[in-house]
Amino acid sequence: MKKILAIYYTQSGQMRDIINSFTQPIIDAGASVEKVEIKMVNSYNFPWTGSSFFGVMPDCVLGVPAAIEPFTLKESEYDLIIIGYQPWFLSPSIPSNSLLNHPDFIKVMQGTPVVTISAARNMWLNAFVRVRKSISDAGGKLVGNIALVDRHSNPISFVTIFYWMLTGKKERYLNIFPKPGVDEQEIEDTAKFGRIIAARLNMPDYWESLQVELVHNEAVNIKYPLMFIEGKAKIIFSVWAKIISKREKKGFWLAAFKYYLFFALFIVAPIALTVDMILVKPFFGDRILAKKNFYLQLN
Numbered sequence: 001m002k003k004i005l006a007i008y009y010t011q012s013g014q015m016r017d018i019i020n021s022f023t024q025p026i027i028d029a030g031a032s033v034e035k036v037e038i039k040m041v042n043s044y045n046f047p048w049t050g051s052s053f054f055g056v057m058p059d060c061v062l063g064v065p066a067a068i069e070p071f072t073l074k075e076s077e078y079d080l081i082i083i084g085y086q087p088w089f090l091s092p093s094i095p096s097n098s099l100l101n102h103p104d105f106i107k108v109m110q111g112t113p114v115v116t117i118s119a120a121r122n123m124w125l126n127a128f129v130r131v132r133k134s135i136s137d138a139g140g141k142l143v144g145n146i147a148l149v150d151r152h153s154n155p156i157s158f159v160t161i162f163y164w165m166l167t168g169k170k171e172r173y174l175n176i177f178p179k180p181g182v183d184e185q186e187i188e189d190t191a192k193f194g195r196i197i198a199a200r201l202n203m204p205d206y207w208e209s210l211q212v213e214l215v216h217n218e219a220v221n222i223k224y225p226l227m228f229i230e231g232k233a234k235i236i237f238s239v240w241a242k243i244i245s246k247r248e249k250k251g252f253w254l255a256a257f258k259y260y261l262f263f264a265l266f267i268v269a270p271i272a273l274t275v276d277m278i279l280v281k282p283f284f285g286d287r288i289l290a291k292k293n294f295y296l297q298l299n
């Protein structure tokens with residue numbers, strides 16, 4: 001019997017629902033699936049307040065881990081590890097990063113095939129690159145990646161995620177906006193990725209070409225405008241994080257970052273994108289394709 005560990009963090013329960021849908025076909029196929037939800041020693045209150053939300057930005061971006069409540073794993077070795085995580089500020093969330101740096105988890109990842117599944121608003125590329133590196137540093141073998149997102153437009157999901165994060169309600173804001181987060185139907189449909197994995201469990205070389213099949217089934221979707229914005233924002237976030245982490249009175253700087261973020265998203269990004277669409281994108285097709293492949297692939 002194949003032994004599979006599905007380990008994840010979630011605040012709202014969204015990732016728990018995803019892991020449940022995703023792993024059900026694997027359980028139905030007769031594999032043993034051990035699900036572990038990690039908890040933090042100092043938990044992040046959900047819903048967030050505005051200041052607690054922005055307050056985690058420097059540690060997220062700088063990759064500062066925090067203490068996880070002790071967790072026990074039934075096995076010392078697994079045939080497959082599934083990691084469910086979410087990006088915070090274009091970085092792995094602090095709980096996910098803390099897990100990836102946890103000595104017990106590093107040990108169990110060594111030499112083990114790993115599938116990652118993330119559920120983001122829509123900007124997950126940089127977090128994925130960092131998670132991919134942590135897995136590789138631990139000696140794990142990333143064999144598949146699934147990236148779920150809120151499919152509404154960038155400004156709309158920006159508004160609705162704040163409503164969700166600051167009220168805890170995954171509901172339609174003012175009855176006008178769409179529901180935030182990953183669509184419920186799509187959460188249910190992650191079972192199709194579980195079926196792909198279940199079908200491969202007893203094949204020889206069963207992880208070969210898994211990612212090709214996942215991509216073919218739309219497990220990962222890369223949109224150029226979001227890739228463009230995230231590429232720039234990654235560098236800018238890192239500068240802000242370094243500045244803020246060195247300040248004694250962080251409140252002022254975090255507030256400045258918050259206003260900067262609104263300004264950058266609603267004013268700067270559309271202008272920069274328009275300029276790029278006219279002056280850059282048409283002449284750099286090959287480079288853009290190579291970049292997309294970098295995010296689609298596993299190494």
Ligand SMILES: Cc1cc2nc3c(=O)[nH]c(=O)nc-3n(C[C@H](O)[C@H](O)[C@H](O)COP(=O)(O)O)c2cc1C
Pocket residue numbers: 009010011012013014015016053056086087088089090091119120121122123124161165
């Ligand atoms: C502090 C914080 C920062 C976030 N930053 C991002 C981000 O940079 N990109 C993104 O697509 N989603 C971002 N999100 C949304 C999360 O990735 C995730 O979709 C949401 O928090 C639900 O996850 P859950 O399963 O923990 O409830 C952020 C959420 C939080 C709480």
